[in-house]
Amino acid sequence: xxxxxxxxxxxxxxxxxxxxxxxxxxxxxxxxxxxxxxxxxxxxxxxxxxxxxxxxxxxxxxxxxxxxxxxxxxxxxxxxxxxxxxxxxxxxxxxxxxxxxxxxxxxxxxxxxxxxxxxxxxxxxxxxxxxxxxxxxxxxxxxxxxxxxxxxxxxxxxxxxxxxxxxx
Amino acid sequence: xxxxxxxxxxxxxxxxxxxxxxxxxxxxxxxxxxxxxxxxxxxxxxxxxxxxxxxxxxxxxxxxxxxxxxxxxxxxxxxxxxxxxxxxxxxxxxxxxxxxxxxxxxxxxxxxxxxxxxxxxxxxxxxxxxxxxxxxxxxxxxxxxxxxxxxxxxxxxxxxxxxxxxxxxxxxxxxxxxxxxxxxxxxxxxxxxxxxxxxxxxxxxxxxxxxxxxxxxxxxxxxxxxxxxxxxxxxxxxxxxxxxxxxxxxxxxxxxxxxxxxxxxxxxxxxxxxxxxxxxxxxxxxxxxxxxxxxxxxxxxxxxxxxxxxxxxxxxxxxxxxxxxxxxxxxxxxxxxxxxxxxxxxxxxxxxxxxxxxxxxxxxxxxxxxxxxxxxxxxxxxxxxxxxxxxxxxxxx
Numbered sequence: 340x341x342x343x344x345x346x347x348x349x350x351x352x353x354x355x356x357x358x359x360x361x362x363x364x365x366x367x368x369x370x371x372x373x374x375x376x377x378x379x380x381x382x383x384x385x386x387x388x389x390x391x392x393x394x395x396x397x398x399x400x401x402x403x404x405x406x407x408x409x410x411x412x413x414x415x416x417x418x419x420x421x422x423x424x425x426x427x428x429x430x431x432x433x434x435x436x437x438x439x440x441x442x443x444x445x446x447x448x449x450x451x452x453x454x455x456x457x458x459x460x461x462x463x464x465x466x467x468x469x470x471x472x473x474x475x476x477x478x479x480x481x482x483x484x485x486x487x488x489x490x491x492x493x494x495x496x497x498x499x500x501x502x503x504x505x506x507x
Numbered sequence: 508x509x510x511x512x513x514x515x516x517x518x519x520x521x522x523x524x525x526x527x528x529x530x531x532x533x534x535x536x537x538x539x540x541x542x543x544x545x546x547x548x549x550x551x552x553x554x555x556x557x558x559x560x561x562x563x564x565x566x567x568x569x570x571x572x573x574x575x576x577x578x579x580x581x582x583x584x585x586x587x588x589x590x591x592x593x594x595x596x597x598x599x600x601x602x603x604x605x606x607x608x609x610x611x612x613x614x615x616x617x618x619x620x621x622x623x624x625x626x627x628x629x630x631x632x633x634x635x636x637x638x639x640x641x642x643x644x645x646x647x648x649x650x651x652x653x654x655x656x657x658x659x660x661x662x663x664x665x666x667x668x669x670x671x672x673x674x675x676x677x678x679x680x681x682x683x684x685x686x687x688x689x690x691x692x693x694x695x696x697x698x699x700x701x702x703x704x705x706x707x708x709x710x711x712x713x714x715x716x717x718x719x720x721x722x723x724x725x726x727x728x729x730x731x732x733x734x735x736x737x738x739x740x741x742x743x744x745x746x747x748x749x750x751x752x753x754x755x756x757x758x759x760x761x762x763x764x765x766x767x768x769x770x771x772x773x774x775x776x777x778x779x780x781x782x783x784x785x786x787x788x789x790x791x792x793x794x795x796x797x798x799x800x801x802x803x804x805x806x807x808x809x810x811x812x813x814x815x816x817x818x819x820x821x822x823x824x825x826x827x828x829x830x831x832x833x834x835x836x837x838x839x840x841x842x843x844x845x846x847x848x849x850x851x852x853x854x855x856x857x858x859x860x861x862x863x864x865x866x867x868x869x870x871x872x873x874x875x876x877x878x879x880x881x882x883x884x885x886x887x888x889x890x891x892x893x894x895x896x897x898x899x900x901x902x903x904x
Contacts, residue, residue: 367598367837396725396741398840399849401864416851418838418866422739425746429838450728453874461562476555476903485563492567 343424345370348392355385371429379415379432380442386419386428387447394419394428397448400455402462404436404488412436413464417444434464443469461486520548523885527556531889533630534899538876538888545884550877554870558903565863569828570596571670571806573863578664580867581901584623584844586615586655586667591841594749595850596670599837602801606793608672609751614685614788615658615667616750616841617781621692622651623844624732624774624781627896631771632703634893635712640699647692654688657681671805672798682789689786700775710768717879717891718766727878728871731846733895736773737765743842754791755784767894774896803830828858845869845896867904869897 345365352372353360359375359382374382386394398418406412411433420427434441443466444451455466456475463484466472474481483490521544526537535556541549561576568576577588590612597604629644652662657680659667668674677685703709719729724737734741742759744752760776762769798805802821811818824830834856840849846868853862873895880888 366835369838371836397728398847399838399851399864399866401851403853403862416864418849418851422741422746427838429836448728449723449726449874450871453870457870476558485560490563492563 343391343426345426348426348428351389351392352382352385356382369427369429371431373431373433376415376432376434376441379417379430380444380446382430383417383419383444384447392421393423394421394426396420396422397444397450398427400444400451400458402458402464402486404462404486406488408433410435413439413462415441415458415464436463439464440467441465442467445469460484463487519543525888527553531634531893533893534897534902536897536899536902540885540888542885545886547880547883547885547888550880550888552873552876554873555903557899561904562863562865565860568859569825569830570804570832570860571825572828573860574668575664575666577865578666579900580865580904581623581844581848581869581898582663583626583898584619585663585665586619587623587841587843588848589665589667590616590750591839591843591848592850593668593670594841595837595839595852596804597799598839599833599835599852599854600670600801600804601833602671602799602804604672604799605795605797606751607676607795608797608799610788610792611658611673611677611797612668612750613752613755614677614785615655617784617788618651618654618685618688620781620842620844621778622648623896624778625651627845627893628771628774629699630893631713631767631890632699632709634889635709637703637706637709640702643695644699647688647695650684650688650692654681654684657684669798669805671801672796674806676797677792685785685789689782689789693782696778704772704775713767713771713890713894715764716767716887717883717894718764719875719879720765723875723878724765724872727875729846729875730868730872731843732773732777733765733770733846733872735759736762736769738763743840743847747840749839749841752784755787757781757784767890770894770896830858832856832858840866843868845898845901846872865904867901869895869901870904873897873902 348370349363359378361373363372386392398420400417403414413434413436415432417430455469458464459472460474460477461484521542523540523542525540526532527535537553539551540547565573574589574592577592578585580588625644625648629641632640655665656662659665719737721737721739724734738761740759740761757780760773762773806825807818807821812822832854834854836853838851840847849866851864852860855861880891
């Protein structure tokens with residue numbers, strides 16, 4: 340059996356998902372792969388069930404908002420961990436904010452349930468097929484998604500901490 | 508299992524609010540239990556009562572100010588949260604800190620683990636009706652806080668250490684207190700263990716209570732003592748050693764059935780292992796400095812700030828958050844008191860994190876609670892909850 344390296348994992352992914360693998364990078368020794376958002380469940384199922392890779396543990400999932408990335412503003416980030424090879428991988432799926440839908444991971448991992456609700460709560464990502472998609476830590480009446488970048492943390496009229504004062 | 512309850516009987520269910528402020532929940536979270544007599548049919552959980560939006564706040568604060576946010580997540584073992592955060596930033600800025608600082612961190616993190624487990628296990632005793640063990644053990648948590656106080660000046664929300672090392676070296680009092688703790692705690696701990704571990708009443712109460720299989724635990728994203736109690740030997744300290752954990756000789760205790768008794772026993776054994784680690788770290792404490800040479804991130808000693816121009820400049824730049832950071836994404840995790848505590852940091856080179864996500868272990872594994880208590884008695888649900896070590900601050904983030 341070949342030694343499982345990041346390059347090997349990437350090759351395997353490219354072999355199986357072809358053009359759906361959009362880009363990849365390795366940062367701080369963790370492989371990070373961006374894929375087509377429609378394939379998220381397939382990709383994670385493949386990584387979990389492959390007899391060599393065995394990414395059996397969904398460590399974490401969350402979203403990141405990039406307002407300048409027009410058409411792909413929201414990014415779903417999944418961290419997988421293999422207890423067999425002790426490798427971790429980061430998977431990214433970009434979705435448009437105008438239609439923030441992605442398939443739910445609860446079909447594979449119960450752990451995704453609340454994490455997806457949290458992501459919905461803060462970013463408004465709709466997880467299609469989720470059994471109970473409602474807000475989890477914020478009040479039900481809230482009508483916006485507070486972790487999106489357009490909601491500034493402090494008073495918008497305050498500029499004493501603006502970047503320009505620090506030479507940026 | 509066939510559900511023996513037909514729909515006509517549904518109207519006879521009792522709804523019971525366990526929480527939000529109930530002494531047995533040990534924190535602010537609510538469970539709406541649907542009961543058939545005393546048997547739990549269904550549970551609906553509500554969390555978020557003390558949500559403070561740390562992830563949003565962290566997007567506005569320089570890195571060194573995020574440490575105080577991490578304190579308030581798992582406040583039973585805040586030094587682990589603090590040091591985990593420092594290590595995340597150190598990974599981003601790629602700085603290797605001296606061995607001495609790493610060993611001091613290990614000592615502090617293991618003390619924090621003992622404090623965390625003392626709380627959890629002593630409270631399992633209380634919830635079974637054995638208050639005695641609690642009164643013995645809680646004194647020793649105070650003694651651990653005395654050690655924190657010598658190291659960083661604070662007791663509960665510690666803000667311990669700095670990015671790039673420790674704020675000060677271990678002083679003589681701290682070393683004396685640690686030695687005294689290692690000498691005297693095992694005696695009391697032994698009394699606590701002999702009070703409960705083979706106690707027939709306690710065993711009847713906790714064996715088979717709130718079990719979860721290894722397979723389900725993994726599916727639910729369990730980590731830490733709860734996962735190990737189910738029989739999976741996953742420990743971040745061994746799988747991805749950080750802060751020189753590879754230098755120490757220690758065992759990872761595991762259980763078999765994932766019930767309350769196994770969780771209790773795993774924590775007890777972990778405390779023994781933690782004491783072993785502290786002893787080794789203290790005996791082999793390397794010489795050297797307690798901080799790395801990263802003036803752009805490590806706050807200079809206060810006396811230098813008052814007397815040296817350069818230190819004053821660095822102090823100002825750090826405090827005002829004027830320091831550039833590398834662009835990149837980093838995930839770092841540590842073995843917290845109750846599981847894998849992860850930090851996913853996205854940096855765009857600005858003063859604050861572009862995005863910071865905390866992988867909060869108990870937020871993830873607490874989802875399994877309804878499944879674990881379904882079909883059991885109300886009093887077992889209380890025990891299952893206290894043995895899961897759910898900390899409200901971490902749960903809500």
